[in-house]
Amino acid sequence: MNYHTCFLLLLGLFIPCSVVCLAMTARNLNSDQFVLLEFKDCIADPQNVLANNWSASTSVCNWIGVSCGIIHKRVIALNLTSMNLRGTIPPHLGNLSFLLSLDLSSNNLSGHLPKELGKLHRLRIIQLSYNRLNGEIPAWLGNLQRVQRLEMGNNNFTGTIPQALVNMSNLEILNLQFNQLSGQVPYSIFKISALKIVSLFSNSLSGSLPNDMCQHLPKLEGLYLSRNELSGNIPSSMGKCNNLQILALSYNQFTGIIPRSIGNLTRLEKLYLGLNNLEGQIPTPIFNISSLKTIFLSNNSLSSSLPNGLCYHCPMLEGLLLEHNELSGNIPSSMGECYQLQILNLAANKFSGLIPKSIFNSTMLQGIYLNDNSLEGNLPPITNAPKLENLLLWRNKLSGNIPNSISNVSMLKELDLSDNLFSGPIPTLGNLRLFNKWYYSCVGVLSLDSAKISMGLWR
Ligand SMILES: *[C@@H]1O[C@H](CO)[C@@H](O)[C@H](O)[C@H]1NC(C)=O
Ligand SMILES: *[C@@H]1O[C@H](CO)[C@@H](O)[C@H](O)[C@H]1NC(C)=O
Ligand SMILES: *[C@@H]1O[C@H](CO)[C@@H](O)[C@H](O)[C@H]1NC(C)=O
Numbered sequence: 311m312n313y314h315t316c317f318l319l320l321l322g323l324f325i326p327c328s329v330v331c332l333a334m335t336a337r338n339l340n341s342d343q344f345v346l347l348e349f350k351d352c353i354a355d356p357q358n359v360l361a362n363n364w365s366a367s368t369s370v371c372n373w374i375g376v377s378c379g380i381i382h383k384r385v386i387a388l389n390l391t392s393m394n395l396r397g398t399i400p401p402h403l404g405n406l407s408f409l410l411s412l413d414l415s416s417n418n419l420s421g422h423l424p425k426e427l428g429k430l431h432r433l434r435i436i437q438l439s440y441n442r443l444n445g446e447i448p449a450w451l452g453n454l455q456r457v458q459r460l461e462m463g464n465n466n467f468t469g470t471i472p473q474a475l476v477n478m479s480n481l482e483i484l485n486l487q488f489n490q491l492s493g494q495v496p497y498s499i500f501k502i503s504a505l506k507i508v509s510l511f512s513n514s515l516s517g518s519l520p521n522d523m524c525q526h527l528p529k530l531e532g533l534y535l536s537r538n539e540l541s542g543n544i545p546s547s548m549g550k551c552n553n554l555q556i557l558a559l560s561y562n563q564f565t566g567i568i569p570r571s572i573g574n575l576t577r578l579e580k581l582y583l584g585l586n587n588l589e590g591q592i593p594t595p596i597f598n599i600s601s602l603k604t605i606f607l608s609n610n611s612l613s614s615s616l617p618n619g620l621c622y623h624c625p626m627l628e629g630l631l632l633e634h635n636e637l638s639g640n641i642p643s644s645m646g647e648c649y650q651l652q653i654l655n656l657a658a659n660k661f662s663g664l665i666p667k668s669i670f671n672s673t674m675l676q677g678i679y680l681n682d683n684s685l686e687g688n689l690p691p692i693t694n695a696p697k698l699e700n701l702l703l704w705r706n707k708l709s710g711n712i713p714n715s716i717s718n719v720s721m722l723k724e725l726d727l728s729d730n731l732f733s734g735p736i737p738t739l740g741n742l743r744l745f746n747k748w749y750y751s752c753v754g755v756l757s758l759d760s761a762k763i764s765m766g767l768w769r
C-alpha cells in the first residue's frame with residue numbers, strides 16, 4: 311500500500327463520515343434551520359433581505375417570511391413574495407416536510423421546479439406566479455393531493471398541461487395564465503369538482519373543451535381561457551356551472567352558436583366571447599341576467615337584434631361591446647336605464663332606426679361607438695356626460711343639426727360625425743379642453759384600440 315492509496319482510503323473513510331455526522335447534528339439541532347440556510351446560500355438576494363435577517367443565532371420562527379407551527383415549532387409557511395430574489399429554486403426546500411404554504415411569487419426566480427418539492431405532501435398552497443420559471447409543468451404535482459391553490463401564472467413554462475394534475479382532487483384555484491403552454495387541455499382537469507377558478511389565459515393551448523364540462527364543476531366561479539387557440543363549440547353544459555361570475559373565452563377559434571344555457575348563469579358578471587367565429591343569435595335569456603356588467607361579443611358573426619328592454623333587465627351594465635357582427639334592429643330604447651354604462655360599442659353592425667333619446671343618460675359614459683351602421687334621425691342632446699371621451703358616429707344616415715350641447719362635453723377627445731347627412735352650423739367647441747380630433751366632413755383615421763384597452767374591458 312503506497313502513500314497514494316492510503317490517502318484515498320483515508321479520504322474515502324473520512325469525508326462521507328464527516329458529512330453524515332455534520333448533517334446529522336444539524337438535523338438533530340434544527341433541520342428546518344439547516345434547510346433554510348442552504349436555501350439562502352443558493353439564492354441571490356440583492357436587497358439583502360435574508361442576509362440581514364436569517365441569522366443562525368435566532369430561531370427560524372422569528373425569521374422574515376417564515377411561520378412555524380405553534381406546538382412542534384416546525385416551518386409551516388414560507389412567504390418570500392416580492393423580495394427581488396434571483397436564481398433557481400434549490401432542491402433543499404423539499405426537506406421542509408411540514409410545509410403547508412409556499413409563496414415565492416413576484417421574484418425573479420428562473421430554471422425548472424426541483425422534483426424534491428414533490429415530497430412536500432402537506433402542501434396546500436403553491437404560489438410561484440410572476441417569476442421566470444421555465445421547463446414543463448411537472449407531473450409529480452399530481453402527488454400533492456392536498457393542494458388547494460396552484461398558482462404558477464406569469465412565468466415561462468412550456469409543454470403541455472400534465473394529465474396527472476387530475477389527482478389534485480382538492481384543487482380550488484388553478485392558475486397557469488401567461489405562460490407558453492401548448493397542446494390540448496386534458497379533459498380530466500375539468501373533472502376536479504373542487505375547482506373555483508381556472509385561469510389558462512394567454513397561452514397557446516389548442517383543442518376543444520369537453521361538452522359536459524360543467525356537469526363536474528358546480529363550484530366554478532371564474533373560467534379564464536381567453537387568448538389561446540381553442541376551437542370547437544362552447545360546451546352546451548355551460549349553464550350548469552351556476553356559480554360562474556366570469557366567463558372569458560375571447561380571442562380563440564370557437565365556432566358554432568352561443569349556448570342558450572348561458573342564460574341560466576344567474577351570477578354572471580362578465581361574459582367575454584369576442585374575437586371568435588361564433589354565429590347565430592345571441593340567446594335572449596342572456597339579456598335577462600341582472601348581474602351582468604360586461605358583455606363582450608365583438609368580432610364574431612352574430613346576427614340578431616337586441617331586446618328593447620335590455621337595460622331594464624341588465625341595469626348594472628358597464629360595457630356592451632358588440633362591434634363587428636351582423637346585428638340588426640333598433641338600439642334598445644331602454645338604454646338610459648343602464649345608468650352605470652361606460653362603453654357602448656355597436657360599431658360595424660346593421661343597426662337601424664333612431665338613436666334613443668336617453669342614450670346619454672349614464673354619467674359614467676366614456677365611449678359611444680355607433681359608427682358604420684344605418685342609424686337615422688337626429689343626434690339627441692347630450693345632457694350630462696362629464697366623462698365622455700369618444701363619440702364616433704361616422705358612416706350612418708344621421709341628419710338635422712348637430713346639437714349645441716356637444717360643446718359642454720368637456721372631456722371629449724375624439725368626435726367623428728363624418729359620412730352622415732348632418733346640416734346647419736357647426737357648434738362652438740371652445741370649451742373642449744382635451745379635444746384633439748374633430749372629424750366632421752372627412753373620414754379620419756381612428757384609434758379605437760387605445761381607448762378600449764385603457765378601459766380594461768378587453769378580456
Ligand atoms: C427579522 O424580521 C422579522 C420580521 O420583520 C423581525 O421581527 C425580526 O426582528 C428580524 N430579525 C432580525 C435579526 O433582524
Ligand atoms: C404572502 O404575504 C403577502 C403580504 O406580504 C400576502 O399578500 C400573501 O397573501 C401571502 N401569501 C400567502 C400564500 O399567504
Ligand atoms: C435536504 O435535501 C437535499 C437535497 O434534496 C439533501 O441532499 C440533503 O441531505 C437534505 N438535508 C437535510 C438536512 O435534510
Ligand SMILES: *[C@@H]1O[C@H](CO)[C@@H](O)[C@H](O)[C@H]1NC(C)=O
Pocket residue numbers: 394417418
Ligand atoms: C430579473 O432579472 C433580469 C436579469 O438579471 C433583470 O434584467 C430584470 O430587471 C430583473 N427583474 C426584476 C423585476 O428584478
Ligand SMILES: *[C@@H]1O[C@H](CO)[C@@H](O)[C@H](O)[C@H]1NC(C)=O
Pocket residue numbers: 442466
Ligand atoms: C421565455 O422563454 C423564451 C424562449 O425560451 C425566451 O425567449 C424569453 O426571453 C423567456 N422569457 C422570460 C420572461 O424569461
Ligand SMILES: *[C@@H]1O[C@H](CO)[C@@H](O)[C@H](O)[C@H]1NC(C)=O
Pocket residue numbers: 452473474475476477
Ligand atoms: C393518480 O393517482 C393514482 C393512485 O393514487 C395513480 O394510480 C394514478 O396513476 C395517478 N394518475 C395520474 C394521472 O398520475
Ligand SMILES: *[C@@H]1O[C@H](CO)[C@@H](O)[C@H](O)[C@H]1NC(C)=O
Pocket residue numbers: 549570571572574
Ligand atoms: C335552465 O335551468 C332550468 C332550471 O334548472 C332548466 O329547466 C333549463 O333546461 C335550463 N335551460 C337550459 C337552456 O339549459
Ligand SMILES: *[C@@H]1O[C@H](CO)[C@@H](O)[C@H](O)[C@H]1NC(C)=O
Pocket residue numbers: 594595598623
Ligand atoms: C326575462 O325575464 C322576464 C321577467 O323576469 C320574463 O318575463 C321573460 O320571459 C324573460 N325572458 C327570457 C328570454 O328569459
Ligand SMILES: *[C@@H]1O[C@H](CO)[C@@H](O)[C@H](O)[C@H]1NC(C)=O
Pocket residue numbers: 585609634
Ligand atoms: C375586428 O374585426 C375588424 C374587421 O375585420 C378588424 O379590423 C379589427 O382589427 C378586429 N378587431 C380586433 C381587436 O382584432
Ligand SMILES: *[C@@H]1O[C@H](CO)[C@@H](O)[C@H](O)[C@H]1NC(C)=O
Pocket residue numbers: 644645646647649668671672
Ligand atoms: C336615467 O337614469 C336614472 C338613474 O340614474 C333613471 O332613474 C332614469 O329613469 C333614467 N332615465 C331614462 C330616460 O332612462
Ligand SMILES: *[C@@H]1O[C@H](CO)[C@@H](O)[C@H](O)[C@H]1NC(C)=O
Pocket residue numbers: 714715716717718
Ligand atoms: C352647458 O351647460 C351649462 C351648465 O350646465 C348650461 O347652462 C348650458 O345650457 C349648456 N349648454 C348647452 C348648449 O347645452
